[in-house]
Amino acid sequence: xxxxxxxxxxxxxxxxxxxxxxxxxxxxxxxxxxxxxxxxxxxxxxxxxxxxxxxxxxxxxxxxxxxxxxxxxxxxxxxxxxxxxxxxxxxxxxxxxxxxxxxxxxxxxxxxxxxxxxxxxxxxxxxxxxxxxxxxxxxxxxxxxxxxxxxxxxxxxxxxxxxxxxxxxxxxxxxxxxxxxxxxxxxxxxxxxxxxxxxxxxxxxxxxxxxxxxxxxxxxxxxxxxxxxxxxxxxxxxxxxxxxxxxxxxxxxxxxxxxxxxxxxxxxxxxxxxxxxxxxxxxxxxxxxxxxxxxxxxxxxxxxxxxxxxxxxxxxxxxxxxxxxxxxxxxxxxxxxxxxxxxxxxxxxxxxxxxxxxxxxxxxxxxxxxxxxxxxxxxxxxxxxxxxxxxxxxxxxxxxxxxxxxxxxxxxxxxxxxxxxxxxxxxxxxxxxxxxxxxxxxxxxxxxxxxxxxxxxxxxxxxxxxxxxxxxxxxxxxx
Amino acid sequence: xxxxxxxxxxxxxxxxxxxxxxxxxxxxxxxxxxxxxxxxxxxxxxxxxxxxxxxxxxxxxxxxxxxxxxxxxxxxxxxxxxxxxxxxxxxxxxxxxxxxxxxxxxxxxxxxxxxxxxxxxxxxxxxxxxxxxxxxxxxxxxxxxxxxxxxxxxxxxxxxxxxxxxxxxxxxxxxxxxxxxxxxxxxxxxxxxxxxxxxxxxxxxxxxxxxxxxxxxxxxxxxxxxxxxxxxxxxxxxxxxxxxxxxxxxxxx
Numbered sequence: 001x002x003x004x005x006x007x008x009x010x011x012x013x014x015x016x017x018x019x020x021x022x023x024x025x026x027x028x029x030x031x032x033x034x035x036x037x038x039x040x041x042x043x044x045x046x047x048x049x050x051x052x053x054x055x056x057x058x059x060x061x062x063x064x065x066x067x068x069x070x071x072x073x074x075x076x077x078x079x080x081x082x083x084x085x086x087x088x089x090x091x092x093x094x095x096x097x098x099x100x101x102x103x104x105x106x107x108x109x110x111x112x113x114x115x116x117x118x119x120x121x122x123x124x125x126x127x128x129x130x131x132x133x134x135x136x137x138x139x140x141x142x143x144x145x146x147x148x149x150x151x152x153x154x155x156x157x158x159x160x161x162x163x164x165x166x167x168x169x170x171x172x173x174x175x176x177x178x179x180x181x182x183x184x185x186x187x188x189x190x191x192x193x194x195x196x197x198x199x200x201x202x203x204x205x206x207x208x209x210x211x212x213x214x215x216x217x218x219x220x221x222x223x224x225x226x227x228x229x230x231x232x233x234x235x236x237x238x239x240x241x242x243x244x245x246x247x248x249x250x251x252x253x254x255x256x257x258x259x260x261x262x263x264x265x266x267x268x269x270x271x272x273x274x275x276x277x278x279x280x281x282x283x284x285x286x287x288x289x290x291x292x293x294x295x296x297x298x299x300x301x302x303x304x305x306x307x308x309x310x311x312x313x314x315x316x317x318x319x320x321x322x323x324x325x326x327x328x329x330x331x332x333x334x335x336x337x338x339x340x341x342x343x344x345x346x347x348x349x350x351x352x353x354x355x356x357x358x359x360x361x362x363x364x365x366x367x368x369x370x371x372x373x374x375x376x377x378x379x380x381x382x383x384x385x386x387x388x389x390x391x392x393x394x395x396x397x398x399x400x401x402x403x404x405x406x407x408x409x410x411x412x413x414x415x416x417x418x419x420x421x422x423x424x425x426x427x428x429x430x431x432x433x434x435x436x437x438x439x440x441x442x443x444x445x446x447x448x449x450x451x452x453x454x455x456x457x458x459x460x461x462x463x464x465x466x467x468x469x470x471x472x473x474x475x476x477x478x479x
Numbered sequence: 480x481x482x483x484x485x486x487x488x489x490x491x492x493x494x495x496x497x498x499x500x501x502x503x504x505x506x507x508x509x510x511x512x513x514x515x516x517x518x519x520x521x522x523x524x525x526x527x528x529x530x531x532x533x534x535x536x537x538x539x540x541x542x543x544x545x546x547x548x549x550x551x552x553x554x555x556x557x558x559x560x561x562x563x564x565x566x567x568x569x570x571x572x573x574x575x576x577x578x579x580x581x582x583x584x585x586x587x588x589x590x591x592x593x594x595x596x597x598x599x600x601x602x603x604x605x606x607x608x609x610x611x612x613x614x615x616x617x618x619x620x621x622x623x624x625x626x627x628x629x630x631x632x633x634x635x636x637x638x639x640x641x642x643x644x645x646x647x648x649x650x651x652x653x654x655x656x657x658x659x660x661x662x663x664x665x666x667x668x669x670x671x672x673x674x675x676x677x678x679x680x681x682x683x684x685x686x687x688x689x690x691x692x693x694x695x696x697x698x699x700x701x702x703x704x705x706x707x708x709x710x711x712x713x714x715x716x717x718x719x720x721x722x723x724x725x726x727x728x729x730x731x732x
Binding site: 422425426427428430431432433434435436437438439441442445446448449450451452453 | 529530531532552553554557558562563565568569570571572573574579580582583586587620637641
């Protein structure tokens with residue numbers, strides 16, 4: 001076993017949960033980790049990660065520089081929640097892995113890891129409707145495979161570690177270009193310690209018919225997951241990427257801080273779908289942005305359920321003429337949860353269009369915040385933005401806030417903004433109960449109705465999953 | 480054979496008594512009409528029977544087939560066979576009538592049993608044909624943007640699908656023009672039969688020209704003060720409620 005410090009070299013992770021399976025992802029099996037960077041963050045942590053991954057010098061330097069940026073940037077609590085101050089960076093484990101190379105078949109995946117993904121249904125989904133799957137377990141992908149027919153078209157789908165190693169030129173050309181290290185404190189943190197995540201390249205004109213999927217699983221306590229995803233869709237190509245995430249419910253905080261960069265070259269289309277269902281001790285602080293060249297289209301479909309605090313504002317930089325950007329987001333904040341989500345649309349070329357539709361649901365003392373940024377500079381013409389944000393409050397103590405920031409200069413562009421806050425009224429619940437639905441069923445139906453127009457845009461398998469997650473969340477909301 | 484028995488019922492909102500010592504029995508196959516001036520407790524009666532949480536029953540009982548429903552939640556009563564056609568039905572945005580009814584039918588199945596979707600739609604379309612409702616109606620979200628007439632048709636369709644033993648219809652005629660009134664009445668008449676008891680609450684006689692009741696009751700000040708057959712409704716129409724009030728005032732206290 002290789003290890004950085006004695007204190008951080010625990011061979012196994014204890015299962016802190018006595019009775020498992022309250023929700024689908026809330027379970028953990030003991031796993032023996034071969035690589036462990038220990039607890040806390042310093043240059044030594046970064047050197048350990050770089051050494052273990054056998055990285056080139058430039059990436060090691062990139063990480064070191066990012067660490068300095070991270071350390072120099074204050075927490076953004078002047079606008080964000082003070083709950084961020086409760087993250088104890090010294091108690092987090094930054095790198096845990098059982099191996100350095102993902103397996104290409106499930107049979108090769110170590111038994112203790114494989115059973116986790118089997119329980120989450122990943123191999124089954126892969127057989128049913130996916131073009132490729134990457135399954136990340138803590139810091140590294142345990143499994144990564146792409147269907148032969150897709151690989152033959154020249155599509156690259158590997159994890160970021162392999163991407164760096166096997167496709168360095170392509171990787172380096174776009175890496176950190178959409179989201180620079182210093183974009184925010186957490187993009188800097190990710191840049192310092194990133195591991196895992198997907199690297200995808202789709203050659204010109206190739207349309208990947210089935211989705212590629214990644215599944216991010218946190219297994220260990222006090223752990224930080226920092227995957228880094230880079231997707232490049234070359235001219236006229238199309239790809240859909242889906243990610244799912246779960247973690248067991250530990251008593252201590254877990255950190256998930258990803259950076260996702262998308263590049264859609266001329267006329268390309270990228271659709272990025274997230275259905276996250278984090279346990280409610282996870283700080284989920286993610287930076288996601290796409291760069292859309294001329295006539296390209298980037299669409300984020302983002303569904304946030306669970307976590308203690310999620311801060312995520314997927315964005316699109318509309319760099320080329322007639323580029324299109326879209327963010328469709330659903331957030332559900334239950335007791336003890338804060339979903340601080342939104343969208344950024346940066347128009348940087350003529351005739352670019354963007355669409356933001358956000359729906360949030362606050363249950364109990366849950367809190368949903370929408371932050372939007374739309375920027376259209378004066379020199380542009382023919383740009384359009386549509387922003388809609390709707391909030392649904394379930395209980396009288398639920399909370400929602402909306403902070404839309406729309407800057408449109410000049411008189412040759414158009415924007416449209418609508419916002420609404422609604423409540424599930426007692427009358428509505430009584431009406432549904434009078435038809436024989438229990439109070440919980442009535443709530444679920446009301447919530448599913450609220451997001452129905454958005455949920456229909458999800459692939460079938462995911463909208464079924466979404467409905468099931470909402471039913472589970474709403475079960476405990478009445479009483 | 481089913482029965483809805485309301486026995487010496489007393490109901491309050493907060494400290495204010497609304498229903499005072501009301502008794503009434505509806506058997507399946509019968510249509511009863513309750514008429515009365517505004518503010519006399521008619522709609523309260525409908526909601527109490529259905530189990531609305533805002534009202535407190537301070538005395539008496541409501542029994543369905545001999546069993547008290549007062550301890551049951553609204554949804555249990557509904558599944559036991561009680562239906563309330565609302566005066567002001569709620570909108571459920573984003574939920575189609577077809578999906579809503581499907582959930583309601585599913586809720587009546589034993590635990591673990593999954594609804595047979597094909598059979599469900601077959602039955603739904605048969606009921607829609609019976610009530611002369613167009614197919615596309617059930618793809619619309621429940622009551623969202625509906626006219627008064629559409630809302631009431633939606634109530635009648637739900638009643639047809641859920642096949643209650645007892646239906647309480649609260650001011651079903653309110654807000655309807657004469658054409659809508661006829662359509663809704665035709666629907667109720669189509670559902671009338673030996674398996675269904677109906678308690679119709681209305682302010683106006685005109686509904687009773689379309690749905691002819693077997694019994695008519697006059698409600699005033701929280702109780703039933705007069706009962707008779709359909710001719711009583713006609714008397715009320717020609718003489719007004721003041722006649723009843725005067726008759727009551729003349730009674731010894």
